[in-house]
Amino acid sequence: MNYNWDWGVLIREPYFEWLVSGFLWTISVSVAAWILAFSLGSVVGIARTTNSKLLRGIGTCYVETFRNIPLLVQMFLWYFVFPELLPEDAGMWVKRELPMPEFTTAVVCLGLYTASRVAEQVRAGIEAIGQGQRNAGLAMGLTPAQVYRYVLLPVSYRIIVPPLTSEFLTIFKNSSLALTIGVLETTAQARQIEEYTFQGFEAFTAATLLYIIVTSTVMLLMKLIEGRLRIPGMISLGAK
Amino acid sequence: MFGEFDTSVIFDNLHFLLEGMQTTLILTVIAICGGLVLGTLLALARLAPFKPLSFIAGSYVNFFRSMPLILVIFWFYFLVPHIVGRPVGGFYSVLVAFVMFEAAYYCEIMRAGIQSVRKGQIYAGQALGLTYTQNMRYVVLPQAFRNMVPILMTQAIILFQDTSLVYVVGVKDFLVSADLVANRENRILEMFTTVALVYFVICLSGSLLVRRLQRKFAQ
Amino acid sequence: MxxxxxxxxxxxxxxxxxxxxxxxxxxxxxxxxxxxxxxxxxxxxxxxxxxxxxxxxxxxxxxxxxxxxxxxxxxxxxxxxxxxxxxxxxxxxxxxxxxxxxxxxxxxxxxxxxxxxxxxxxxxxxxxxTGTKIASKKGSGITEIEDLEGKTVALSLGTTNEKAIKRVAKANGINVKTLMVKDHPQGWLAVESGRADAYASDDVLLYGLISKSKNPDKFQVTGRFLSFDxxxxxxxxxxxxxxxxxxxxxxxxxxxxxxxxxxxxxxxxxxxxxxxxxxxxxxxxxxxxxxxx
Missing domain, CATH: 3.40.190.10 (Periplasmic binding protein-like II)
Structure with a gap:
């Protein structure tokens, strides 16, 4: 196989802009989905540690549903099936009026999926603290909400920093699935450059480097932060 | 646009869908076996006293863990034939991609498993005069595997779900077969709902089994 | 003989x-x-x-x-x-x-x-x-690419049609929203489900998609050839x-x-x-x- 190397293609018009725009889409999808995943995941995770049977049941159902269907299938369900299940007007609104439909769908899908994983980490974090602290809090006359607010959550979030970092990196990598519904993020742009120029090696290498740079930077930053957040005498939960 | 939910489209194409599921399962099983073998070797290399070896294994793992699986699939699908110098079919390309990718994850699981074996056991082996290889083979690995069964199974379920990503290169797995039927018969709603349900039932049964095993091992 | x-x-x-x-x-x-x-x-x-x-x-x-x-x-x-x-x-x-x-x-x-x-x-x-043409719902008021001003057109990634539509739209200053799809059925589905106003592809493929759809009478292929294929x-x-x-x-x-x-x-x-x-x-x-x- 002879292959014509041409690394210049990566900085040529308009391919350089494609890569940049793809990278920005990747970041936007990841960050927006992470905000959703983190907030919703926290709520679901906390629900699974409460004393209410109903809340625990809802939390469990949520986690099991989202964890046991492949993410790609979920993406298709949100994009193709969900609008058809709505009343016609609402379905049409989702398909036409929703701002940036592909982007929004990808964010919602990734966010809801990752929330189920975040929820598991939050729950593990709270459970790692043990019943003693909870009882101590209650014995002091704190309401259950106060126990969570002042005793359980401050500690549990600090010990689950490493697994949450790895969940963020997972969402960052999973954002590439958005290409299946037409979001032109980094991987999609690499493919498009390959299609237009036939310089597959160069395009894919560029995409790979972009992912590695972000992953390494995030890991490095979090290592620094982890050191400051670590609670003396308590082990932090390892990334799974 | 979809009209009534029509289940007959599923039964009419059952054979076609089952063939797709077969591909999915074959892909999963081979990727597990290949990934496990390569992953174990990588884990041994990572923990080996010889520095360059552990550095190479570590870089391999970090490299693959930094990349989205879709990108890995594209890499192998388009570019491996260039490197090999001869054509590699779609199925084999993604198979290689999955084995290489999963190995990085299995390596980390194995490493944790090996490190979970108490140091005393290793010292005991050394005291008995076992070499490094013998110690690994007869003392450490058998115990490590036992500790890891639940997490290995969880990884298998994740892998089973991840194989659906071969969609991006059109290998005819369960999802792609369903997608083809959906487009041919104009029955998107039915097909995608069915696919989701099938995956859900299989994966949920798997996770329930894992939980049961976990409880058994904990006793 | x-x-x-x-x-x-x-x-x-x-x-x-x-x-x-x-x-x-x-x-x-x-x-x-x-x-x-x-x-x-x-x-x-x-x-x-x-x-x-x-x-x-x-x-x-x-x-x-x-x-x-x-x-x-x-x-x-x-x-x-x-x-x-x-x-x-x-x-x-x-x-x-x-x-x-x-x-x-x-x-x-x-x-x-x-x-x-x-x-x-x-x-x-x-x-x-063949050549690139546009398929849309009948009664949508779309015949030529110029009618797509402010509307959404589905395009298959990597096709000559994608390039043709983008080229013609740019040359004539037409503001078209594009929806990137993987293949013909996905593009067609976008039109059928109302996600896109039109799908641009080779005219023969458009006729093929229409003939296989549930309501072939509801759709049309219109416009001049936007590319030679x-x-x-x-x-x-x-x-x-x-x-x-x-x-x-x-x-x-x-x-x-x-x-x-x-x-x-x-x-x-x-x-x-x-x-x-x-x-x-x-x-x-x-x-x-x-x-x-």
Whole structure:
């Protein structure tokens, strides 16, 4: 196989802009989905540690549903099936009026999926603290909400920093699935450059480097932060 | 646009869908076996006293863990034939991609498993005069595997779900077969709902089994 | 008379194959087919009626029929009548890469022969001529690309249509929103479900999509040709011996009128009722490409 190397293609018009725009889409999808995943995941995770049977049941159902269907299938369900299940007007609104439909769908899908994983980490974090602290809090006359607010959550979030970092990196990598519904993020742009120029090696290498740079930077930053957040005498939960 | 939910489209194409599921399962099983073998070797290399070896294994793992699986699939699908110098079919390309990718994850699981074996056991082996290889083979690995069964199974379920990503290169797995039927018969709603349900039932049964095993091992 | 001709063709074919076998060792593609014991045929899954998966799960269509003739000639050439045919599904995004990297030995789909692609792959004779048009719902008020101002058009990634629409829209300052889709069914679904106002593709493929939809009466194909797209069977680059087998096969089919018969089988009216009698341009193209021996 002879292959014509041409690394210049990566900085040529308009391919350089494609890569940049793809990278920005990747970041936007990841960050927006992470905000959703983190907030919703926290709520679901906390629900699974409460004393209410109903809340625990809802939390469990949520986690099991989202964890046991492949993410790609979920993406298709949100994009193709969900609008058809709505009343016609609402379905049409989702398909036409929703701002940036592909982007929004990808964010919602990734966010809801990752929330189920975040929820598991939050729950593990709270459970790692043990019943003693909870009882101590209650014995002091704190309401259950106060126990969570002042005793359980401050500690549990600090010990689950490493697994949450790895969940963020997972969402960052999973954002590439958005290409299946037409979001032109980094991987999609690499493919498009390959299609237009036939310089597959160069395009894919560029995409790979972009992912590695972000992953390494995030890991490095979090290592620094982890050191400051670590609670003396308590082990932090390892990334799974 | 979809009209009534029509289940007959599923039964009419059952054979076609089952063939797709077969591909999915074959892909999963081979990727597990290949990934496990390569992953174990990588884990041994990572923990080996010889520095360059552990550095190479570590870089391999970090490299693959930094990349989205879709990108890995594209890499192998388009570019491996260039490197090999001869054509590699779609199925084999993604198979290689999955084995290489999963190995990085299995390596980390194995490493944790090996490190979970108490140091005393290793010292005991050394005291008995076992070499490094013998110690690994007869003392450490058998115990490590036992500790890891639940997490290995969880990884298998994740892998089973991840194989659906071969969609991006059109290998005819369960999802792609369903997608083809959906487009041919104009029955998107039915097909995608069915696919989701099938995956859900299989994966949920798997996770329930894992939980049961976990409880058994904990006793 | 008939006998004479068939005798003549037979001897010609014999001479031809003898002449070719002398060089067979030099054809890389034939060599790898021989070694492998199989030929890898790339096909599409939803390019109706060129190359698509039929109800039996196997690829069929106009291009597939022509490719089968080509494969027969390859079998005769390398004297392997039992040569296995491996079916490799390709998409508009993967076909060129898979041809360039040697995964497939021929591509039977609906691929436009253009000069950029010829940097990577070669083509056999032109077997169909079409161009980019727009499909939309009847009553949508869309006829030309100019009517898409502020509306959404679905485009298949990596197609010549994508480039054509973007080029024309830019040149005429038309503000069109684009929705990128993976393949024809996804593009069509976008129009059918109302996600996009129109889908731009080769006119023949649009007719094919409409004919297979649930309500063919509700949709229309309109507008001027926005690009010129001659289709050809794709083959690996730099293998003139291998390519010549295809050129000879197609020239024979076009000369004998069999190509026209295969055309009518799929288009006039065709299994999906596409109803496209052969255009005068294509007829002329067939006459010109029916090179003498």
């Amino acid at each position: 008939f006998r004479k001709i068939s005798l003549f063709t037979m001897s010609a074919a014999l001479l031809l194959s003898l002449g070719l076998s002398a060089h067979a060792a030099e054809s890389m593609v034939l060599k790898r087919i021989k070694e492998r014991g199989s030929i890898n045929m790339g096909h599409r899954e939803s390019s109706v009626p060129f190359s698509y998966i039929g109800n039996d799960g196997k690829p069929q269509g106009y291009s597939v029929d022509l490719c089968m003739k080509f494969i027969d000639a390859v079998k005769a050439e390398i004297e392997m009548p039992d040569l296995k045919v491996n079916l490799v599904p390709v998409t508009s995004q993967t076909r060129i890469a898979l041809m360039a990297n040697g995964t497939i030995d021929l591509e039977c789909g609906s691929t436009t022969n253009n000069l950029t692609r010829q940097k990577q792959v070669d083509y056999l004779s032109t077997t169909f001529i 001659p289709y050809g069977i794709m083959v690996p680059q730099n293998d003139s011996l291998y390519r010549r087998i295809g050129t000879v096969t197609l020239a024979d089919l076009m000369r004998s009128g069999e190509a026209k018969k295969i055309y009518d089988k799929w288009f006039n009216p065709g299994p999906t009722n596409i109803n496209m009698p052969m255009s005068a341009t294509l007829k002329t193209a067939f006459e010109i490409q029916a090179l003498p021996h």
